[in-house]
Amino acid sequence: MNPAESSRPRRPLSPLVWLCLGLTALVLWNVVSNPAFLAVTLRDGHVYGVPIDIFTQASRTMLVALGMTLVIATGGVDLSVGSVVAIAGAVCALTLGHGAGLPLTIAAAIAVGAAAGAVNGLLVARLAIQPIVATLILMVAGRGIAQLLSGGQVLIIADKSFEFLANGFVLGLPFAPLLVAALFLAAHLALRRSALGLFIEAAGDNETASRFAGLAAARIKWLVYVFSGACAGLAGVLTASNIRAADANRAGENAELDAIFAVVVGGTALTGGRFSILGTFLGALLIQTLATTMYYRGVPPAVAPVPKALLIVAVSLLQSEKLRNRISALWRKPRKVAA
């Protein structure tokens, strides 16, 4: 054996492998207890079943997490997405209430989200405020803005075409997951088939170095916050459409934490400089599968957070390179002695 080859460090396993393992284990655990878990049937001309529910419910987290992925890839974080979801929902209710059409409503919600993101980006990229602090401002103030827009009420939205966005079916398939999947595909192509993804990673890895290399690092950072805001705006549309109401108080509650979890589990580094779009997709799917599992296994609500915490700890441990090295060192030691 070539000694140089054996001493070369083994290529670390992709974090996606561990994510897929966790997801599969979770699904298997459900199927064992209830074989109908994966059953998908046709009802009223569209698909019906638990997996469909999981995809539909996860689509909103996925969307928020997509924007969050790029923000985290630049070494930042966007805590304001939950509040932006609430603001966008309130904007939807108001524009529809004033008789605007569906395209205008969606455009308004996304524009408001992008504007919120632009404010965040301005604070972070141009004024060099710590991302946590900069986005915390809008996270706190945003709820207030949403409450102000909705007058502190839950605004009911009675509009068939608006309901379709989150609850409708295209060719028997649910519309919202299709839309989100298309967005993920578009994002993947735009980021990986062009230099854009590399630019974002470079700006996240070392802003100064990337600027000297000729990148407009500050502008890239600003743009990812705008993108994150726009994603949260669209997620707000889906959230409002799902419950046919704009709930300024509760909509998007803890959305930022779920999104960050999905992103980090998906293998994007919190320190910036590395991201995985597919990982984020699977991470969001994992969270929703876990929530549905709780309902299915009949875990008492008071202890439901415990399994969730355990899973998060387990996935984080599996992804820790240090821990993996230690464990593999335990196995390898006897072999070395034998040699």
Added chain:
Amino acid sequence: MPFGVRSKPTRTRGRALGGTNLTALLSKLGVTAHRAHRRPQIVRDAVGNFPNRRLAKSSFHCATLILPIMNRPRFPLFALALLAGVALIGCSKSAPKLRVGFAQTGAESAWRTANSESMKSEAAKRGIELKFSDAQGKQENQIRAIRSFIAQGVDAIVVAPIVETGWDPVLREAKQAKIPVILTDRTIQTSDESLYVCFIGSDFYEEGRMAANWLAKHVDGKGNIVELQGTPGSAPANERRKAFADGIAKFPGLKIIDSQSGNFERSTGKQVMQAFLKKHGKAMNIVYAHNDDMALGAAQAIEEAGLKPGKDIVLVSIDAIGEAVKAVAEGRLNCTVECSPLFGPKVYDTIEKIRAGEKVPKKSFNQDELFDSTNAAAALPTRKY
């Protein structure tokens, strides 16, 4: 030049502060018309023809000072406010009003906002002077508010305590000042029950019991129930769960087959219901939700599964927010029990009784009402929240 001495001489101050006079000041404020060269010819003539030149001059000066003020666009508003202020001072001096201090928890929910609104509007209706304090969810703010009420010497103090403990010192101060204290909505733990006169609350247990009784009658004591709980550990969730379980215990045909938390939220309620629909299918025919938001979310999930909420699956919930009462009238929900935030009338009645020297019960509850298909449509126009 020695160290520490500024090289530039200190600038002499300009006219801006030192050299101003009244004319300049007035002209800055927009009162420019009394400058002599701006006087119109007719005024100058009038002054010239006036018998007493000095009187004419001074009255002219007065007029030129006042007229520009009166000509300003917001003058009518200002005058009105001034008049109203004078009237108010006159009134309050002529008839001493009942003065009540209310230490509210905050404005965290629509229920709470309606609660504050009821206290304010009822006070206005009865001519009671209400001193309202919003504690923004902090006990220390409430304690500070109570102390300031005591200092102002109000006639009664109403508190919606945020937490149960830590009230003894401030309530003792109120007692020493001989100001009666009334607790609303939530109760406190104290070693000395004489620190407050009475407690007026919403009875979460009673609401759960009413829902259970209505349901047992409606379905003839038979059915499989799924429960959508509120936030785990919260008082309304605990009480409503216990009361409902106690209420249906008398009916062996009624069973709770599954129970999950919908977090008092519409979207989570819907999500849990979607899971229940797939897990239990036709085995369940009743949903009991701890609040209306979750029930409305569940109704949507049922509709999307191709069933009819209110017919295929019976929905019972609590709170009676306007939207839920409307849903009951439309037949999408079957019943909702009111947890009324409208405390105003009962609280002020109690205060007036206390002042009249009457005895009031130590613990009483705001009247809860139940809405089903028989009375929802009629009650709809009068819903305030």
